[in-house]
Amino acid sequence: MPESKLHVVLLRSTPDPEEVIAQAAKLCYSPASIDDLKKQIESKNQANFIGKLTDMRHHSPLEHATFTFGVEGISRSCSHQIVRHRLASYSQQSQRYVGQQSGKTGGFHFVVPPGIDKIGKKTWFIEKMNIIQQWYDELTEALGNEGERAFEDARFLLPNAAETKIIITMNARELLHFIQVRCCNRAQWEVRELATEMLRQAKQVSPHIFKDAGPGCVNGACPEGKMTCGEMNEVRTRFKNLS
Numbered sequence: 001m002p003e004s005k006l007h008v009v010l011l012r013s014t015p016d017p018e019e020v021i022a023q024a025a026k027l028c029y030s031p032a033s034i035d036d037l038k039k040q041i042e043s044k045n046q047a048n049f050i051g052k053l054t055d056m057r058h059h060s061p062l063e064h065a066t067f068t069f070g071v072e073g074i075s076r077s078c079s080h081q082i083v084r085h086r087l088a089s090y091s092q093q094s095q096r097y098v099g100q101q102s103g104k105t106g107g108f109h110f111v112v113p114p115g116i117d118k119i120g121k122k123t124w125f126i127e128k129m130n131i132i133q134q135w136y137d138e139l140t141e142a143l144g145n146e147g148e149r150a151f152e153d154a155r156f157l158l159p160n161a162a163e164t165k166i167i168i169t170m171n172a173r174e175l176l177h178f179i180q181v182r183c184c185n186r187a188q189w190e191v192r193e194l195a196t197e198m199l200r201q202a203k204q205v206s207p208h209i210f211k212d213a214g215p216g217c218v219n220g221a222c223p224e225g226k227m228t229c230g231e232m233n234e235v236r237t238r239f240k241n242l243s
């Protein structure tokens with residue numbers, strides 16, 4: 001039963017995302033036709049304009065660019081937090097259709113929290129995962145060993161640590177919001193690592209949209225009030241330098 005590690009791939013993004021965002025934004029303020037607007041926009045660098053748009057909080061044009069990520073090596077506990085973000089689209093590997101028996105598939109994969117390793121309990125934790133695997137195998141067999149009728153009930157034994165795979169599509173506005181709340185030190189370590197990696201990859205294809213992206217404190221005071229981590233300077237430096 002292998003341990004899983006986070007793996008994120010930016011599968012697709014809108015080609016020239018900054019161009020389409022600039023077209024949508026300029027259309028709001030211009031009498032020009034779509035064809036003229038397109039020509040004007042294509043001939044210019046949109047970096048300053050994108051910056052102004054975010055300063056003005058005119059965020060709706062950002063919805064015209066989308067980013068699709070393939071994610072694996074995360075726990076079900078992490079995916080549960082991700083799917084709370086309602087303005088995104090998801091496709092997640094099913095524990096109902098995909099069996100996790102040790103004999104047929106090598107068993108369920110799982111994530112070991114670094115904190116458990118740190119206190120010297122990793123071997124202990126893996127032993128418990130092995131015990132759960134035995135229970136899962138026994139129950140799957142008792143339920144007929146095949147197909148969703150067996151897997152849909154046997155999965156009730158699987159832990160939050162069980163690995164999952166998910167494809168996520170977010171538009172740039174939602175992605176910026178996701179990054180703001182999930183890259184914060186107050187977010188749980190696993191979703192924070194994922195959100196930071198999504199930001200790193202999005203920034204590579206769209207450096208201007210994501211130039212100042214990061215947790216709330218990157219662009220102002222910490223919004224967490226009494227719950228602040230107090231490490232704003234370190235966090236700001238880390239996200240300004242993320243590449």
Ligand SMILES: Cc1cc2nc3c(=O)[nH]c(=O)nc-3n(C[C@H](O)[C@H](O)[C@H](O)COP(=O)(O)OP(=O)(O)OC[C@H]3O[C@@H](n4cnc5c(N)ncnc54)[C@H](O)[C@@H]3O)c2cc1C
Pocket residue numbers: 084085086087088174177181182186187188
């Ligand atoms: C540190 C942290 C701790 C958390 N702890 C808990 C917890 O203990 N328990 C728990 O249940 N959840 C918890 N959450 C999840 C949190 O409550 C949200 O469900 C999650 O962050 C999704 O955020 P959102 O609703 O802003 O985002 P999205 O669903 O991505 O929506 C984006 C934005 O669109 C707008 N929007 C979307 N849908 C609506 C709507 N129906 N009506 C009005 N406006 C809408 C809002 O402005 C929203 O901010 C936690 C989140 C974080 C970051």
